[in-house]
Amino acid sequence: MNHLFETELTAFLNYEKYDREGFNSGNSRNGKYTRTFHTEYGDLFLQIPRDRIREV
Structure with missing residues (x-):
């Protein structure tokens, strides 16, 4: 799930992690923030990644 x-x-974001295109x-x-689901x-321990501008 974390990889997903x-x-x-x-x-x-349309660019890979550590890619200069994102600069x-x-x-x-x-x-990331963490959540535990019983x-x-x-x-199940999840680490959900965040982005700066969250468009809903």
Whole structure:
């Protein structure tokens, strides 16, 4: 799941992580926040990446 979130952000921003194309692009990666989901199969620890300008 964490890899899926990273891939989704890369597709949304339209440049790879650490790519110079993202420098001063107006939107960039902005860290991660964590969430824990308790399921019947155990705990699921997610790290959801953020971007600076979140368009909903």
